[in-house]
Amino acid sequence: MEQELNLLIVLEAPPTGVDYALQKGGGNDYERVQRQRATDNDLQFEFSVRVGQQKNGEPNFLGPFTQGPASGRFVYLDIGTIAGQLNSLWSRRLKIPLHGITWELINESRTLVARVPGKGKDGTPSCATVKPFSGWKALGTAS
Numbered sequence: 001m002e003q004e005l006n007l008l009i010v011l012e013a014p015p016t017g018v019d020y021a022l023q024k025g026g027g028n029d030y031e032r033v034q035r036q037r038a039t040d041n042d043l044q045f046e047f048s049v050r051v052g053q054q055k056n057g058e059p060n061f062l063g064p065f066t067q068g069p070a071s072g073r074f075v076y077l078d079i080g081t082i083a084g085q086l087n088s089l090w091s092r093r094l095k096i097p098l099h100g101i102t103w104e105l106i107n108e109s110r111t112l113v114a115r116v117p118g119k120g121k122d123g124t125p126s127c128a129t130v131k132p133f134s135g136w137k138a139l140g141t142a143s
Contacts, residue, residue, distance in 0.1 A: 001052075002050045002051060002052045002062065003050070003051050003106075004048050004049070004050060004051070004110075005048065005049050005050075005051050005061075005101075005106055005110060005111075005112065006046065006047075006048050006110055006111040006112070007046070007047055007048070007049060007065075007075070007111070007112055007113075007114070007136075008044060008045070008046045008111060008112070008113045008114070008139070009022075009044070009045045009046075009075070009077065009096055009113075009114050009116060010042050010043075010044055010113060010114070010115045010116070011038075011042060011043040011044075011045070011077065011094075011116055011118045012042050012115055012116065012117055012118050013042065013117070013118050013119060014038040014042075014043060014118025014119065014125060014126075015038060015118065015119055015123065015124065015125055016038050016039055016040065017037065017038065018037070018038050018079060018080055018085070018088060018090060018125055019035055019036065019037050019038075019079070019080060019083040019084060019085035019088065020035070020036055020037075020038065020043055020045075020077055020078065020079055020083055021033060021034060021035040021036070021077070021078045021082075021083040021084060022034045022045045022047060022065065022075070022076075022077060022078075023065070023067075023075070023076035023077070023078050023093070024064045024065055025064050026067055032078055032082075032083055032084050033047075034046075034047075035083055035084060037085075038118065042118070043118070045077065047065050047075075048063070048065075049061045049062060049063045049065055049066055049098075050062040050063045051106060054070050054071070058071075059101055059102070059103060059106060060073075061073040061098050061101070066098070067095075072097070072099065073097075073098040073099075074095050074096055074097045074098055074129075075095075075096045075098065076093045076094065076095060076096075077093065077094040077096065078092075078093055079091070079092040079093060079094060079125045079127065080092060080125065090124070090125050092125055092127035093127060093128075094116070094125075094126050094127055094128070094130055095128060095129045095130065096114055096116060096130050096133075097129065097130070097133065098136075100135040100136060101136050105136065105137075105138060108138045109138030109139050111138075111139040112136040112137065112138060112139065113136065113137055113138075113139055114133075114134075114135065114136050114137075115134065116130045116133065117130070117132070
């Protein structure tokens with residue numbers, strides 16, 4: 001039986017003037033939703049996924065926001081031109097993994113939060129798989 005789980009991504013201190021959007025769907029057929037331009041504040045992206053069970057008993061994250069195989073699901077944040085900002089210098093995606101979300105964590109809270117760095121070491125928008133990644137936490141415990 002599937003259940004719904006709310007996820008909140010907090011993108012911390014992204015470079016100003018750059019657009020970000022949550023990717024809904026995959027391949028060539030996807031939408032950019034919750035598009036935001038970075039200012040001096042963190043950006044937040046809130047959405048829901050369905051959670052079923054894999055054959056091995058682990059959670060299986062489903063729905064239009066999830067990408068990748070069941071054993072390695074993730075969510076994309078589109079950056080710059082990929083987010084629809086045609087005049088951007090950046091054309092990137094940030095991959096936020098869903099691994100580490102356990103049944104215990106799902107049962108603890110119906111909303112989980114991931115805080116991810118908005119800039120890489122060079123000061124440009126973070127891209128590829130988010131690093132460092134402190135994982136997902138129950139709402140109210142993510143600091």
